[in-house]
Amino acid sequence: MVFPRLIALDMDGTLLDGESKIPESFWPVLKRAEELGVTIAPASGRQLATLQHQFGPELSFIAENGTAIAHKGEIIHVSVLPDDAVLRILDALQAVTVDHDVVLCTPTVGYVSEDANPDTFVQLEKYYYSRETVKDLRAMVKDSDIIKVAIYCSAGSEEHIAPVVFKAVPDHNVAVSGKEWLDVMPAGANKGAALHYMADTLGIDIAETAAFGDYLNDYELLQEAGTAVAMDNAHPQLKDVADVIAPSNLDHGVITVLNEWFNKMESTQRVHANQREF
Structure with missing residues (x-):
């Protein structure tokens, strides 16, 4: 080699x-x-x-x-996700009935809803050293460079989250990054x-x-x-x-x-x- x-x-x-x-x-x-x-x-x-x-x-x-x-x-x-792609993901996830939470990731901070599940915050301590809780994730989209959308689902990301998100943003990179995590990145x-x-x-x-x-x-x-x-x-x-x-x-x-x-x-x-x- x-x-x-x-x-x-x-x-x-x-x-x-x-x-x-x-x-x-x-x-x-x-x-x-x-x-x-x-x-x-x-x-x-x-x-x-x-x-x-x-x-x-x-x-x-x-x-x-x-x-x-x-x-x-x-x-x-x-690499920055277009605003419309982030909003499509948030819209599509409204149809998911199992517990899940979203992190909107910028180059320097991760935004999560203040209403997120306590178990999610335990996970965030491992992966998001810089994080902020917000009332409305949608409000963060317009004024932030969102480079990744991460979804945590303790019941299984590949089974419960992936089908919905793949359908919502087929034009971007959707990756099952763990049993409980799914990530969406810009195309390419x-x-x-x-x-x-x-x-x-x-x-x-x-x-x-x-x-x-x-x-x-x-x-x-x-x-x-x-x-x-x-x-x-x-x-x-x-x-x-x-x-x-x-x-x-x-x-x-x-x-x-x-x-x-x-x-x-x-x-x-x-x-x-x-x-x-x-």
């Missing part, structure tokens, strides 16, 4: 452990990447502010399923497109990229990457397009594979250094 210079890491079900935490053994791996000149970019459906809170602001980030891209503390690209916006944008910005050939993922919102990411890595716990469709199957997130598969790659990179560098001496 081509050694990657840019590596995108999904979070939930991929890098994070069973308690949704970053394993402590990841930080030495991140340091090794920096020493080798490899850029690590968390690539998540999570909010940019959340990722920056978890990792610090200086990394590169693909946030909100690719609709917000940041590099060294600066937002370098966003996804983690894979964001990886390509970041690679171009950093002057890295797409063949020199790699990506790790586990769920359907990682599909385009793995398709686009030079080396596609699906976790052992990944959705079957991701395994079908993967070049490598890593151990599960519970077994810290990302860290295992990265250490293997970095060992080979360091070994290759030593060989080249010895050859130059002669």
Whole structure:
């Protein structure tokens, strides 16, 4: 394989452990990447502010399923949903009878109704570090750059939410991003497109990229990457397009594979250094 210079890491079900935490053994791996000149970019459906809170602001980030891209503390690209698409989603969801809540995501804050289910607020603490409650979500549409609409449904997003939303906005990117979450992004916006944008910005050939993922919102990411890595716990469709199957997130598969790659990179560098001496 081509050694990657840019590596995108999904979070939930991929890098994070069973308690949704970053394993402590990841930080030495991140340091090794920096020493080798490899850029690590968390690539998540999570909010940019959340990722920056978890990792610090200086990394590169693909946030909100690719609709917000940041590099060294600066937002370098966003993709915005048209107002009419957001309103179509809100209109269509009125017909859904099972409990669900909506988050309107901007590059810097997530808006949620003050009447949202208490269980939803528990979930939001994990995914939306920067959030505001509002009386009327519709009132936020006109004056905000909505880059993603996220819908939380504890009864199951794929069964109860996806059919309605797919029908409402067939012209945009609808992704089942977890058992309880469904995300809507602008047409053409996804983690894979964001990886390509970041690679171009950093002057890295797409063949020199790699990506790790586990769920359907990682599909385009793995398709686009030079080396596609699906976790052992990944959705079957991701395994079908993967070049490598890593151990599960519970077994810290990302860290295992990265250490293997970095060992080979360091070994290759030593060989080249010895050859130059002669």
